[in-house]
Amino acid sequence: MSVDNAAPKKSFFTPFNLIATMILIAGVVVSVMRFTGGLGAVTNLDQNNPWGIWIGFDLLCGVALAAGGYTTSAACYIFGLKKFHAGVRPAILTAFLGYALVVFALGYDVGRPWRLPYPIFVQQGTTSLLFEVGLCVMLYLTVLFIEFSPAALEWLGMRKIRNIVVKMTLALTIFGVVLSTLHQSSLGALFTIAPSKLHPLWYSQYLPLFFFVSSICAGMSMVIFEGTLSHKPMHHLMDAEYLDNHDGLILGFGKATSIVLFGYFAIKVIGLAYDNNWHYLTTGYGAWFMVEMLGFVALPSFLYAIGVRDRNITLIKWAAGLTVLGIVVNRFNISMVAFNYHLPAALRYFPSWGEITISLFVVTIGVVVFRFITTRMPIFFEHPDYKDEH
């Protein structure tokens, strides 16, 4: 499908391209500063705040929002919900790009990025939850790459290898879910080592469970949300199967997310009760905690439920957007807002422009690559040579 040649030549100077180019240039400038001047030259990190927005957004949110990969493929291949089939490829691609960008972004945050393989190949710190995160992310990135490869192989016309890979789908899906369960929850478990630094309303022994369950909501909402975003610009690439199933997929995931969000709300309340932290609710942090719980968990759960009942796709999409935002709020709260809550305001962290630029830079690269791939490879449509071959 040489969509490129078929499409009429458009001017390069679209608003998207202009903004993207500006961000990319700014990103390169900050990158140079980062790798010549050290972290101190571009970040607001300091001795009290070793982790900032690069961990809070690029790593924690990035991984949670890329959870659409394992949720969608599990729904389709393990739970046998065939209507999700058309959604699998876009979700896997997003997840693969998401994780690749997480690793890319870590290259900025860690002091000696070329040593990132050390924990696995040189000296294993197996008592560290970060080791688990690293190992799982590395393995899962590989799994995602293999899971994504059929699209690329079809594009390249390599039928034999493609068929072998397709046969491994179930095994890969199960690996994927195991690995995702582990590292999604380990990201929460990272903070269990620091009860004295994280505000009690957010600290809990159940943090791993909270992170895992919320990643399911994040993944499914992201699939809905991103399907909506790519619908307009990519519409001409979507085949009938994708389009036919699109609403079914939204309704199905909408219903599931509504239930899982409700469950998440429940386990958060259980966590609160278990640690008997009710009295914190009347404080300033308590008010913010309530905003997170009511506005970004209870409300979207409710909106999803109504949307599914009334088959109101627009409402479901709004609920998805709210949930995605809610995940970002939650991960920001844990890694930045409620972290170091005991320090005086002057010692607290706020991201610098350089840090924000790099985060935008990473997201922009993701969008550009996503567009590049989806306009060329069979993502939103089935390759004509391989119809009905799955």
Added chain:
Amino acid sequence: MLRRTFLGLLGAAGASAALPKSAKAGGHEFQPHPDTHGVLFDATRCIGCRRCEKACNEVNDLPAPDKPFDDLSVLEQERRTTEKAYTVVNKYAGKGGPVFRKTQCNHCLEPACASACFVRAFKKLPNGAVVYDASVCVGCRYCMVACPFGIPAYEYDEPITPRVMKCTMCAPRLAEGKLPGCVEICPKEALVYGPREELIKVARERIRRFPERYLDHVYGEKEMGGTSWLYISGEPFSNIGLREDLGTKSAPELTAGALAAVPMVVGLWPVVLGGIWAVTQRNAKIANQERVMAVKDALTKAGSEAEKKLADELSKAEVANKRRIEVEVKKAVEEALSAKDDDAENNEEES
């Protein structure tokens, strides 16, 4: 094959049993080294002269400070350890005038930094010191997140070889049989180095002899699972910058639950998911079979119906045929009869 290596690697992530003994910071039955050493700090003796800071700076070859060490005006602001200063003395307002307290790495018995580091860059030595090996450090700074005392500092301005910096309890000097720099120089003996068990006894003895001078608590004996540095004071510890809400659980204990869950997930999840898959697969198969049966049924039904229809048609056709014959016969008979009549008429005319 893929599955096997995969599971093996994952198992390694969770099984602390596979660890060499020396790195057993993650086990929850950690026993401190029997002759672990430490330092006892007595806040009632410290006069805030900053000589320990100076000695530390010298023995560790740290860069010169912004203000000289005999400038006591820096005490007006609370400071923390940095990559250029492994120890700092702070001034606090006490009941009977200013109280000073020295800060540095507490050399935890089960260090949070060591259990958090994913390349094992930190090690707890038998003599009590927690030391760091920059040659493997990736610079993720999780150790800084983990340390409950906020001690490790990072070389943020170093682009290529940033290190995590903190007090080493002067491990190199200890190895030579010398005292830690700060302990050696302290003019008031506010610092005492020795076997940790002994230090606890000394601390208890001082508290027993001067109950009006000290609070009945040895800070560091239990906090965070115990530290090699111990503190006694006449001021509540939270008033001299030592948090009293840290609890007695060591860092590895805090994360043990999450780590223990790993092998379970690895073991159980594939079984559960495989089971779900088998069920959906079976459901799909049954549904499929049912569909096939339904089609067959429909076909046979359709078949017999068609036969019946054919028979009906045939019989109908027969009836129709019969009727046609009957009609024809009738017609023929009528014609024959009328022909006879005609003949008779003709005959009559002829006669």
